[in-house]
Amino acid sequence: MKVLVAVKRVIDYNVKIRVKADHSDVDLTNVKMAMNPFCEIAVEEAVRLKEKGVATEVVAVTVGPKAAQEQLRTALALGADRAIHIETDARVESLAVAKLLAKVVDEEQPGLVILGKQAIDTDNNQTGQMLAALTNLPQGTFASEVVVDGDTVNVTREIDGGLQTVALTLPAIVTTDLRLNEPRYAKLPDIMKAKKKPMDVKTPADYGIEVASKVSLLKVESPAERKGGIKVASVDELIDKLKNEAKVL
Amino acid sequence: MSILVLADINDGQLASATAHVVAAAKAIGGDIDVLVAGEGVQAAAEAAAKLDGVSKVRVADNAVYAYQLAEPMGALLMELANGYTHVLASASTTGKNVLPRLAALKDVSQLSDVIGIEGADTFLRPIYAGNAIATVKSDDPLKVITVRSSAFDAVADSGSATVEAIDVVVENTQSSFVKEELAQSDRPELGGAKVVISGGRGMGNGENFKLLDGIADKLGAAVGASRAAVDAGFVPNDMQVGQTGKIVAPDLYIAVGISGAIQHLAGMKDSKVIVAINKDDEAPIFQVADYGLVGDLFDILPELESKL
Secondary structure: OEEEEEOOEEEOOOOOOOEOOOOOOEOOOOOOEEEOHHHHHHHHHHHHHHHOOOOOEEEEEEEEOHHHHHHHHHHHHHOOOEEEEEEOOOOOOHHHHHHHHHHHHHHHOOOEEEEEOOOOOOOOOOHHHHHHHHHOOOEEEEEEEEEEEOOEEEEEEEEOOEEEEEEEEOOEEEEEOHHHOOOOOOOHHHHHHHOOOOEEEEOHHHHOOOOOOOEEEEEEEOOOOOOOOEEEOOHHHHHHHHHHHOOOO | OEEEEEOOEEOOEEOOHHHHHHHHHHHHOOEEEEEEEEOOOHHHHHHHHOOOOOOEEEEEEOHHHHHHOHHHHHHHHHHHOOOOOEEEEEOOHHHHHHHHHHHHHOOOOEEEEEOEEOOOOEEEEEEHHHOEEEEEEEOOOOEEEEEOHHHOOOOOOOOOOEEEEOOOOOOOOOEEEEEEEEOOOOOOOHHHOOEEEEEOHHHOOOHHHHHHHHHHHHHOOEEEEOHHHHHOOOOOHHHEEOOOOEOOOOOEEEEEOOOOOHHHHHHHOOOOEEEEEEOOOOOHHHHOOOEEEEOOHHHHHHHHHHHO
């Protein structure tokens, strides 16, 4: 079974973001970029499926600027066999990414597609679900466990209030939650080997997909700053403040 | 404008989030219908009919909609969405699971986690873990939106909408429910609690979370956790407050042994009053806390519990 993994290049999760002075967007110039953390978990899960003999090939795909090839090389270093880069400098919304991925699914015919549940830049949490709808495949979102068994996959999902397990027919779409696995670090020899692994470069036009969206970003602002308050010296003072000043007890 | 709100159902009952989503729908304006879908959901439908501002409750009561699995729910919404200008759901794990399917099938974008309504087509939503707020305008003919319920005050329940049954039944051969393991708790649900007390890595282990339980019981609080505590395996993920967990905005939030990483702050910084208890007086959590108490939580928590 072939496994397709989608990854996204995003701002590194440790970086404190700045809003541009003209409020047009977040300023990404000279900011450290990295693979979206949920995508790292997706790559790890795909590689583990290959190590277990469930997957025969792992294909990584991304949609983004030329620099996003760095993240594909990371995926290759972590164990993906080959990569597909759909190159565009446009701001691509989840729907357009899902349409492009649907074309890749059509071409590659994977048994399983694994994506991160959300990217930490737009925080959309949409692409996997949209891909499932467009390919008319079942979805197991927010996965904390994925067990392939013959023609089905059992996905345990992190839902409000606990866990839910669903059984899906294959092929299926899975999106990862935090506890699915702990991604490994790439080793230097693997990073070197990854440079020689095949990478196809395509454009949205090659797939006949228009990436323009009907949603426009009017402005981006910093949220209202919360001011720090006071330090209290004791539990008694804390209770007093909460009762008599904040009036929340 | 004509708005369809997808109701959240918990165990056959209407979840509290739906009253908040209806409030967001009222802010957009127009006729508001609520879709109650599931199996054995009459009680939920009756509760939805009482929500202020709702004109009609549409009930799809069938085994295929049990547990609101994404595949049949997406297909059902696809059948029902015609004629509506907006489809809204809460940004719960159900709303997030189902609504993007509808959006894709309708070839429109989805706006996730909306926290403000500027007009019928313009909305505010947090990006980058809430470290920036985007104003976005949608020119799609159908607006598909998930709503952050903590950003809207619930509507009252003095209404009396009509209730109609829907006989649309879709097929689902792709997915089936296997099991659910839900945390059993008499405490309020994290998303809707007036008081939340959360523990972080400083708690040391899962056993020590019991120190929070006694305080939670006295305050009628829900118990949460930081991602660090979840990652360390102290507590299950459904307790996580943060960018990748639940977003809460209670009247009182007590952060215990939590340093205050950006991703945690994203989940709780809209709380009305924040208390931080941490032994590191440089911890970033103190920069957002109204009241900070520096000290060893293993001394402070028992004292706090006994004095409340």
